[in-house]
Amino acid sequence: xxxxxxxxxxxxxxxxxxxxxxxxxxxxxxxxxxxxxxxxxxxxxxxxxxxxxxxxxxxxxxxxxxxxxxxxxxxxxxxxxxxxxxxxxxxxxxxxxxxxxxxxxxxxxxxxxxxxxxxxxxxxxxxxxxxxxxxxxxxxxxxxxxxxxxxxxxxxxxxxxxxxxxxxxxxxxxxxxxxxxxxxxxxxxxxxxxxxxxxxxxxxxxxxxxxxxxxxxx
Numbered sequence: 001x002x003x004x005x006x007x008x009x010x011x012x013x014x015x016x017x018x019x020x021x022x023x024x025x026x027x028x029x030x031x032x033x034x035x036x037x038x039x040x041x042x043x044x045x046x047x048x049x050x051x052x053x054x055x056x057x058x059x060x061x062x063x064x065x066x067x068x069x070x071x072x073x074x075x076x077x078x079x080x081x082x083x084x085x086x087x088x089x090x091x092x093x094x095x096x097x098x099x100x101x102x103x104x105x106x107x108x109x110x111x112x113x114x115x116x117x118x119x120x121x122x123x124x125x126x127x128x129x130x131x132x133x134x135x136x137x138x139x140x141x142x143x144x145x146x147x148x149x150x151x152x153x154x155x156x157x158x159x160x161x162x163x164x165x166x167x168x169x170x171x172x173x174x175x176x177x178x179x180x181x182x183x184x185x186x187x188x189x190x191x192x193x194x195x196x197x198x199x200x201x202x203x204x205x206x207x208x209x210x211x212x213x214x215x216x217x218x
Contacts, residue, residue, distance in 0.1 A: 004185040004192075005040045011196045012037055018199055025074045028147055029195060032067040035060070058110050062096060065089060065117045068152060072124045075145055079133055115164040118156040125153035143166055144198040151194030158187040 015022075015030040022030065039060045046053045069089045076082035096113045100106050104113060129149050132138060140146045162184060169177040 004188045005037070005044075006038055007189050007192055008033060008040070011199070014196060014199050022199075023144075024197065025071045025148065026144060028067055028070045028074070029198070032064065033192075033195070035063060035067070045185045054109060055106055058096075058100075058106055058113075058196070061110055061114055061117055062093065065092060065120065068121055069124075069203055071148065072128065075128055075149075076127075085124065088124075092120060109163075109166045111164060111168075113167065115160060118160050118163065121152050121156040123159075125149045125156070129153065142201050144201040147194045147198035147201070151191040154194065155187050156188075157193035159184055 008202075012030070012033040015026070015033055019027060019030055022188055025182070039056065042056055043053050046056065066089065069085050073082050073085045074083065095116060099110075099113055104111060110117075129146065132140075132143065132149075162180065166177070
């Protein structure tokens with residue numbers, strides 16, 4: 001767990017040093033990384049004091065999807081697609097709020113809303129990646145969109161069932177959960193390797209790749 005946190009911090013420091021050179025999507029990603037580090041610190045203190053962390057965990061899940069949605073919206077290919085991003089986020093937020101007062105209380109894990117969030121990340125991330133693959137004269141290794149979206153999709157796919165079955169495993173088989181939970185940290189490090197690569201893309205290429213959405217067909 002601490003290895004993943006340290007690596008996240010390293011990527012965050014790289015992002016801060018290059019922040020002024022970044023286009024808006026990478027700046028939003030840096031905000032996400034900083035908020036993740038704050039979240040880790042709060043969780044570590046709560047765990048040390050033996051306080052349940054579900055409230056922080058669930059609240060951060062909403063912030064995570066909000067920031068990812070901002071990235072998806074910034075890289076939208078049309079006005080209609082941009083509107084769809086926020087409609088989907090609004091539906092997710094409604095489901096999340098209803099769940100807190102009924103089937104998914106704030107004192108437990110996000111067994112339903114978290115997989116929904118990951119499904120949204122996979123859907124929009126894959127959709128945008130498909131669009132990138134159809135563009136001409138694109139060098140993927142220097143396209144920060146490719147690295148950021150791939151990082152989002154890879155982590156969401158890898159941990160989809162882990163978070164969806166977290167509470168059932170916690171109740172029925174804690175040894176199994178303890179055995180497979182480190183995989184979450186491993187996938188987190190992989191995701192941040194992708195984010196780091198996005199930060200290291202050539203500024204000149206990033207400027208060409210991340211054109212304003214108004215240049216796209218509306």
